[in-house]
Amino acid sequence: MIERRSLAALLLALPGAGQAQGADPLPSWREGPRKRVLLDFVATVTREGGSGYVPPAERIAVFDNDGTLCVEQPAYPQLIFILDRIRALAPQNPTWQQDAVLRAAIAGDLHGAMAGGHEGLMRLAGAAMAGDTPEAFQQIAADWLKTARHPRWNRPFTALVYQPMLVVLRFFRASGFTNFIVSGGGIEFVRALAEETYGIPPQHVVGSSFALKVTEDAGRLTLLREPRVDFIDDGPGKPIGIARDIGRRPIAAFGNSDVDFEMLRYTTEGSGQRFGMIIRHDDAEREFAYDRESHVGRLARALDAAPAQSWQVVSMREDWAREFE
Amino acid sequence: MIERRSLAALLLALPGAGQAQGADPLPSWREGPRKRVLLDFVATVTREGGSGYVPPAERIAVFDNDGTLCVEQPAYPQLIFILDRIRALAPQNPTWQQDAVLRAAIAGDLHGAMAGGHEGLMRLAGAAMAGDTPEAFQQIAADWLKTARHPRWNRPFTALVYQPMLVVLRFFRASGFTNFIVSGGGIEFVRALAEETYGIPPQHVVGSSFALKVTEDAGRLTLLREPRVDFIDDGPGKPIGIARDIGRRPIAAFGNSDVDFEMLRYTTEGSGQRFGMIIRHDDAEREFAYDRESHVGRLARALDAAPAQSWQVVSMREDWAREFE
Numbered sequence: 001m002i003e004r005r006s007l008a009a010l011l012l013a014l015p016g017a018g019q020a021q022g023a024d025p026l027p028s029w030r031e032g033p034r035k036r037v038l039l040d041f042v043a044t045v046t047r048e049g050g051s052g053y054v055p056p057a058e059r060i061a062v063f064d065n066d067g068t069l070c071v072e073q074p075a076y077p078q079l080i081f082i083l084d085r086i087r088a089l090a091p092q093n094p095t096w097q098q099d100a101v102l103r104a105a106i107a108g109d110l111h112g113a114m115a116g117g118h119e120g121l122m123r124l125a126g127a128a129m130a131g132d133t134p135e136a137f138q139q140i141a142a143d144w145l146k147t148a149r150h151p152r153w154n155r156p157f158t159a160l161v162y163q164p165m166l167v168v169l170r171f172f173r174a175s176g177f178t179n180f181i182v183s184g185g186g187i188e189f190v191r192a193l194a195e196e197t198y199g200i201p202p203q204h205v206v207g208s209s210f211a212l213k214v215t216e217d218a219g220r221l222t223l224l225r226e227p228r229v230d231f232i233d234d235g236p237g238k239p240i241g242i243a244r245d246i247g248r249r250p251i252a253a254f255g256n257s258d259v260d261f262e263m264l265r266y267t268t269e270g271s272g273q274r275f276g277m278i279i280r281h282d283d284a285e286r287e288f289a290y291d292r293e294s295h296v297g298r299l300a301r302a303l304d305a306a307p308a309q310s311w312q313v314v315s316m317r318e319d320w321a322r323e324f325e
Numbered sequence: 326m327i328e329r330r331s332l333a334a335l336l337l338a339l340p341g342a343g344q345a346q347g348a349d350p351l352p353s354w355r356e357g358p359r360k361r362v363l364l365d366f367v368a369t370v371t372r373e374g375g376s377g378y379v380p381p382a383e384r385i386a387v388f389d390n391d392g393t394l395c396v397e398q399p400a401y402p403q404l405i406f407i408l409d410r411i412r413a414l415a416p417q418n419p420t421w422q423q424d425a426v427l428r429a430a431i432a433g434d435l436h437g438a439m440a441g442g443h444e445g446l447m448r449l450a451g452a453a454m455a456g457d458t459p460e461a462f463q464q465i466a467a468d469w470l471k472t473a474r475h476p477r478w479n480r481p482f483t484a485l486v487y488q489p490m491l492v493v494l495r496f497f498r499a500s501g502f503t504n505f506i507v508s509g510g511g512i513e514f515v516r517a518l519a520e521e522t523y524g525i526p527p528q529h530v531v532g533s534s535f536a537l538k539v540t541e542d543a544g545r546l547t548l549l550r551e552p553r554v555d556f557i558d559d560g561p562g563k564p565i566g567i568a569r570d571i572g573r574r575p576i577a578a579f580g581n582s583d584v585d586f587e588m589l590r591y592t593t594e595g596s597g598q599r600f601g602m603i604i605r606h607d608d609a610e611r612e613f614a615y616d617r618e619s620h621v622g623r624l625a626r627a628l629d630a631a632p633a634q635s636w637q638v639v640s641m642r643e644d645w646a647r648e649f650e
Contacts, residue, residue, distance in 0.1 A: 060528075202571065214565065
């Protein structure tokens with residue numbers, strides 16, 4: 001016997017339940033070709049008996065994070081976090097003053113902090129982010145994401161996620177897809193946001209990682225994050241991360257910059273029904289406008305390849321009715 | 326409106342549906358303390374409002390593969406596969422005859438093939454397993470697992486999985502758990518078996534991996550497996566693989582040998598409800614009997630630690646009513 005309450009809960013959990021027949025699953029998208037192609041793709045792969053049908057186990061969708069699901073300007077949130085964290089930890093680490101890059105970061109000199117190039121950035125990241133257990137670090141990141149404020153909107157970063165992408169995540173999930181984040185960002189940093197904000201559990205986040213070390217703490221086995229990069233899940237690293245952690249080629253990919261190029265190719269160059277979408281930041285008024293010349297989220301190569309690859313290029317200004325909640 | 330057919334399908338998909346009230350979820354387990362503790366643990370973590378309740382998102386269970394879910398004697402199936410594959414590829418690789426380890430493998434001389442130690446084994450693995458795309462390699466492994474025969478039973482390896490563990494996997498899944506395999510074996514090799522045999526999708530397999538290289542093939546982005554080990558998911562590697570790929574500490578772990586020791590510790594040394602179980606091979610008649618002295622699946626340290634850690638030690642001979650389908 002199923003109780004009435006359980007049955008009701010069950011019906012509510014049905015794909016598509018809670019939205020009347022014919023209700024718009026993408027209400028924050030304006031009518032137009034991008035919205036239409038997106039709806040058509042999902043209709044095709046979910047139509048049982050249709051020639052484009054894809055069984056649920058193979059409905060894998062991958063989403064870049066920074067610039068695709070959330071704001072990445074004027075700097076990646078993780079970079080702002082790193083600088084905040086270095087300032088917070090500086091009093092306990094007086095030797096940092098002897099390192100020019102760290103000293104610049106402590107002084108809030110963004111230009112000086114960046115002057116060390118890739119190697120300097122890794123030193124900053126190591127200083128700010130290593131030495132904790134993965135769980136403790138994820139909690140530190142989660143607290144920061146809820147309390148730190150974006151310089152333009154004075155809102156927490158967890159509020160600066162794109163409403164039209166949240167409905168895409170929900171629509172895909174309700175259509176039997178498994179959504180993954182595939183991010184160049186640190187894996188625990190993205191996980192700190194993913195479950196509560198995107199409904200994506202930690203095991204469905206693929207990201208860059210520091211090496212982990214097994215150690216003991218008070219007789220318990222403990223993991224510690226070491227200041228040594230283990231994997232960079234960016235550019236060509238994205239298809240590698242997907243193959244290793246997901247083990248199945250996605251049928252849909254969403255990105256916004258050239259470091260998503262290989263992920264988009266890997267996804268859409270498979271056979272059968274495939275979908276690739278690029279979020280183009282062309283809305284200076286409501287968000288930011290940048291592409292070819294930007295240091296953050298540069299979009300050139302993927303934009304040039306889009307027509308030949310049949311990737312949909314979203315205009316945030318035209319295609320999205322609003323950007324945030 | 327929900328059609329009658331959909332509703333029926335839905336009810337069948339309910340946790341616990343298809344088994345009458347009070348039916349035994351572990352029919353191939355004999356009554357006794359191990360079965361009782363297993364049932365009690367699941368009852369405790371799923372009892373809403375109870376003090377031991379664990380929300381479904383946190384119900385993560387990890388299972389070793391070789392020796393825990395399937396037969397690993399007289400040699401790991403993957404090792405038998407490697408030797409088979411080297412013999413199959415030898416005619417196209419005449420230079421292999423100049424390498425003593427490879428020559429021994431081609432001649433079917435297991436002792437000689439093992440004489441090169443770890444380094445020799447890696448050379449064998451590289452020769453047998455690299456150079457394909459991950460998808461193509463997984464297909465080769467899947468075909469082998471269905472057609473090669475175990476030397477003792479003359480049955481395919483896909484048939485030599487433990488029936489009592491299949492019901493545990495099913496019972497856990499029906500109780501809202503997400504099951505993961507965490508194996509020292511190659512990730513694609515385990516994936517070749519996991520979905521069809523265990524109901525575990527590729528994204529929920531954590532394993533050892535070769536490095537992957539991004540390349541082009543006929544204008545398409547392609548991944549190739551390189552003969553270079555990227556990650557060994559064994560011993561202390563298991564908690565590292567769990568932290569990186571799952572991102573949440575499991576609440577239940579099943580293993581059978583000392584290379585599961587750290588995974589068992591990492592799982593059961595967390596706070597709250599925890600469950601650790603060791604499958605002990607003590608059934609020479611129906612399967613194999615081995616522990617402290619075995620080269621394959623050696624079990625000594627984890628066995629000694631079991632009482633203090635409150636890990637359940639299963640006697641295959643006494644606790645399991647049968648071993649295979």
